Amino acid sequence: MNARFVTSTLSAFLVMGKGEGIMDISVVNFKDKFKKIHEQHSYKIIAQMNNYHLKLVKVQREFIWHKHPETDEVFMVIDGKLQIDLRDKVLHLKKGEMVVIPRGVEHKPSCNEECKILLIEPAGTLNTGDAGGDLTFTELEWI
Amino acid sequence: MNARFVTSTLSAFLVMGKGEGIMDISVVNFKDKFKKIHEQHSYKIIAQMNNYHLKLVKVQREFIWHKHPETDEVFMVIDGKLQIDLRDKVLHLKKGEMVVIPRGVEHKPSCNEECKILLIEPAGTLNTGDAGGDLTFTELEWI
16 A cells, blocks of 8 residues: 555545535635635645645745655745745746646745745645644645 | 546656656746747646646637536636636636636636636646537647
8 A cells, every 4th residue: 555545545535525515616716715814824725626626825934845755736826925945946936937846856835925825736635745743734624 | 448547548648758857847937938829729738747737828719518527627817808608607717716617517618808728637638528629629739
């Protein structure tokens, strides 16, 4: 039973338990959704595509080094500026920009000022990846 | 051998054949990418996340009714306005908005004026879905 199997099984569970109608087809406005997020570093699910979650988060911190051995991960900046340190270079993203961090690649996101981010990754992907620790966020809600 | 198996096999083939380094990690700026698109209705791949492609397209037409029996599909409006007709309602999207069209749901996108769209769906997903026909676009290039 490898890591990918565990992840996909967990994802299937989360998909089934998502708590709103699969067939609820409605337009998502990023600004409106961000108005519903009152705390930083609290990841909120706004949409689901197959077994992937699209999540919004307001960030203002230097995060920890981690990687996701089982999946690529999309970071898209909706507002503000995001820095992502890789082991061999530093990425600077601003509003209207995105990057795919490939599976297994260590990265450390950070924002000096509050940044609004859209994340796309399989349901059940943990924010701290393989690193774990106190910053691991598991209380994801739909907004 | 069901449709999903065929799709995932096709996707795996496309992932392997993508023609640029899996480990090329670079920031994608939507405006800059759109400057490289000179024709309407010509879908361009800008990023890959696992077996999913992120595609940009400039649209100005009424498209055909179709569905994707094997996958959900994300439409995100980068600039302009997009209408998506469903059989029981009409969705109106503008810049900063997105929607997930669930697998199997018939939809008909249209734009009176040019609209710039980001699509996210499994590699190999055809624009015309199960409908086929002359508007099927298979010449996807990376930009």
